[in-house]
Amino acid sequence: MKKLYLIANWKMNPTTPKQAEKLAGEIVLRLKKVKPSRKLETVLCPPFLYLPNVIAKTFGGAIKQGGQNCHFEDSGAYTGEISPKMLKNAGCKYVIIGHSERRMYFEEKGELINKKITAALKNKLVPILAVGEKKGESLSVVKGQLKGALKNISEKDIKKIVIAYEPVWAIGTGNPATPDEALSAKILIQKTLGELYSAKLAGLVPVIYGGSTDSKNILSFIEEGGMDGALVGGSSLKASEFVKMASAMNK
Numbered sequence: 025m026k027k028l029y030l031i032a033n034w035k036m037n038p039t040t041p042k043q044a045e046k047l048a049g050e051i052v053l054r055l056k057k058v059k060p061s062r063k064l065e066t067v068l069c070p071p072f073l074y075l076p077n078v079i080a081k082t083f084g085g086a087i088k089q090g091g092q093n094c095h096f097e098d099s100g101a102y103t104g105e106i107s108p109k110m111l112k113n114a115g116c117k118y119v120i121i122g123h124s125e126r127r128m129y130f131e132e133k134g135e136l137i138n139k140k141i142t143a144a145l146k147n148k149l150v151p152i153l154a155v156g157e158k159k160g161e162s163l164s165v166v167k168g169q170l171k172g173a174l175k176n177i178s179e180k181d182i183k184k185i186v187i188a189y190e191p192v193w194a195i196g197t198g199n200p201a202t203p204d205e206a207l208s209a210k211i212l213i214q215k216t217l218g219e220l221y222s223a224k225l226a227g228l229v230p231v232i233y234g235g236s237t238d239s240k241n242i243l244s245f246i247e248e249g250g251m252d253g254a255l256v257g258g259s260s261l262k263a264s265e266f267v268k269m270a271s272a273m274n275k
């Protein structure tokens with residue numbers, strides 16, 4: 025059975041450690057009642073500061089943890105940064121890299137994202153590489169983003185990456201892509217991976233969707249859009265809604 029991913033991106037929320045603990049704790053409790061009928065990997069990516077709180081609440085359970093970003097060096101004079109080694113040593117399994125908000129507000133692009141992916145892999149973290157076109161741009165932008173991010177990433181390592189297709193115009197707007205649009209993006213992503221590696225390897229890389237997902241639309245992205253799960257922003261900040269998404273995916 026194909027593995028499905030439900031990945032929470034809390035972004036810069038909530039504003040107190042207590043709230044972060046409460047949210048994680050509620051997710052854990054509610055998720056216990058969801059009988060897994062598929063292989064569902066649930067991941068919480070809180071702000072760095074709350075990782076210990078979230079890990080304490082989720083320790084030993086089915087939920088994995090991830091960072092929302094990382095630096096490309098393991099340590100050193102980089103004021104304000106968090107390294108992939110730190111994330112690994114704190115207990116994380118995943119790290120989101122190249123989110124559109126980082127591309128937009130922090131001018132992250134090709135070479136830097138590629139360095140971060142390389143560093144994450146070196147530290148045995150699973151990079152969740154986010155790609156997506158802005159409003160008015162064509163899907164070919166995604167091809168360029170993939171080529172930039174995956175430069176010199178080996179055949180062995182490409183199998184360890186999760187790709188999140190997140191059209192920028194769908195993020196936080198309440199206007200998700202249609203499952204058909206998601207499917208077109210998936211086809212383009214697999215074609216690009218096929219060119220960079222092989223069709224066989226392309227088929228092994230999970231592609232998830234992000235952008236205004238909720239418990240009502242998530243299943244359509246999996247069943248009609250061919251997606252392997254979702255990267256979830258707004259809906260991951262409400263324990264009941266997030267766990268409803270997990271239940272819907274278990275159908």
Ligand code: PGA
Nearest residue numbers: 195196235236256257258
């Ligand atoms: P959203 O965010 O679910 O709030 O649209 C998704 C994301 O930015 O990862």
